[in-house]
Amino acid sequence: MTEHPILSPNGIRTAVLLPGTGSDEVFIRSVFEIPLAAVGVRAVLPAPRPGAGLGEAYLAALDEAAAQTPDGILAGGISFGAHLAAEWALRNPGRCAGLLLALPAWHGDPGDSPAAVAARLAADTVRAGGLEPALTSLTSSADAWLATELARAWRGYGDGLADSLRAAADRPAPTLDDLATLDIPAGVAGCPDDHVHPLPVAEEWTKALNQAVLCTTRLDIIGADPEALGRATVLAWLRAGGREGTSR
Structure with missing residues (x-):
């Protein structure tokens, strides 16, 4: 866990960020830690627990963080991690204060995405x-x-x-109908040059969610500056209503 001395005054102090398929906490730290610190939110970055139970282990990490944060947590991640964050929010509507969703890869059944x-x-x-x-x-x-x-x-x-x-490839993501039941600020990020995580999927997620904004960057920029993806996602969350949570 990484702690920051400046915390948002409304109690949204913790964001739990989950890696994408085959990725790890090292990369997601390079993406999100500084952009979140800039808005007064500390980042909790669970390491993967390899194996068929990978998804359940990540969901348990969200449960653990939420149990220690009565005012709710931000949940998010990249690709598979974004899917799990939204899945957890659907199961825990009273404990999720917002979503940070970078590069969602599909909705519903993964099929041949x-x-x-x-x-x-x-x-x-x-x-x-x-x-x-x-x-x-x-x-x-x-x-x-x-x-x-x-x-x-x-x-x-x-x-x-x-x-x-x-485990990541075969796990269904929330459906668009599922996402439409969430009414919390959600920042979505996509890349028009990412063919593995097509931008239209991010656009569909954004349209389905009740309180969401999409911001974009590019893979070639992320390659040189991983924080670009984090900044896009956090900016989208702020524009979706997260800014209210950091200014009261």
Whole structure:
């Protein structure tokens, strides 16, 4: 847990941010920690617990943080982490004060969405040939910054990597009808140059949510400045009504 001395005065003091598929707390810290500190919110960044129960472990981390924060928490994440944050908010409407949703990858059943297909292929590659050949294949096709991030994170998953990738790829996200029942400030971020997390998905999430704003950045910018994704998401949340929570 990372603590900051400046906390928002209305009690929204904690944001729990969950990593994307195959990612880790190191990357999500580089994205969100400073943008959140700038608006007086401390970041709690759970590390992945590899294996088939990855999603449930992240939801438990949200439960734990909320139990220590009577005024409610912000929940959020990137890709799979954003899906889980919204899922948790639906289960805990009285304990979620807002959402920070970066790069949602699908809604409802994952089907053949690009992110789910990519995660299944990665899981199958790891199972068939092991971690290092899978990383070699990844490095040959991904941008250098992304390959570097995933190489570090994937090694941290150890023997649980393939099951973790599959758990993310096969888990349904909230449906658009589900999202329409949420009435809390939600910041959504998307990238027009991200074909794994298509911008139209972020637009659909934003339209479905009752109190949401979408801000965009670009993958090439994130590669040089990961905080760009965090700034876009936090700015969207502020514009959606989160600003009221930091000014009273």
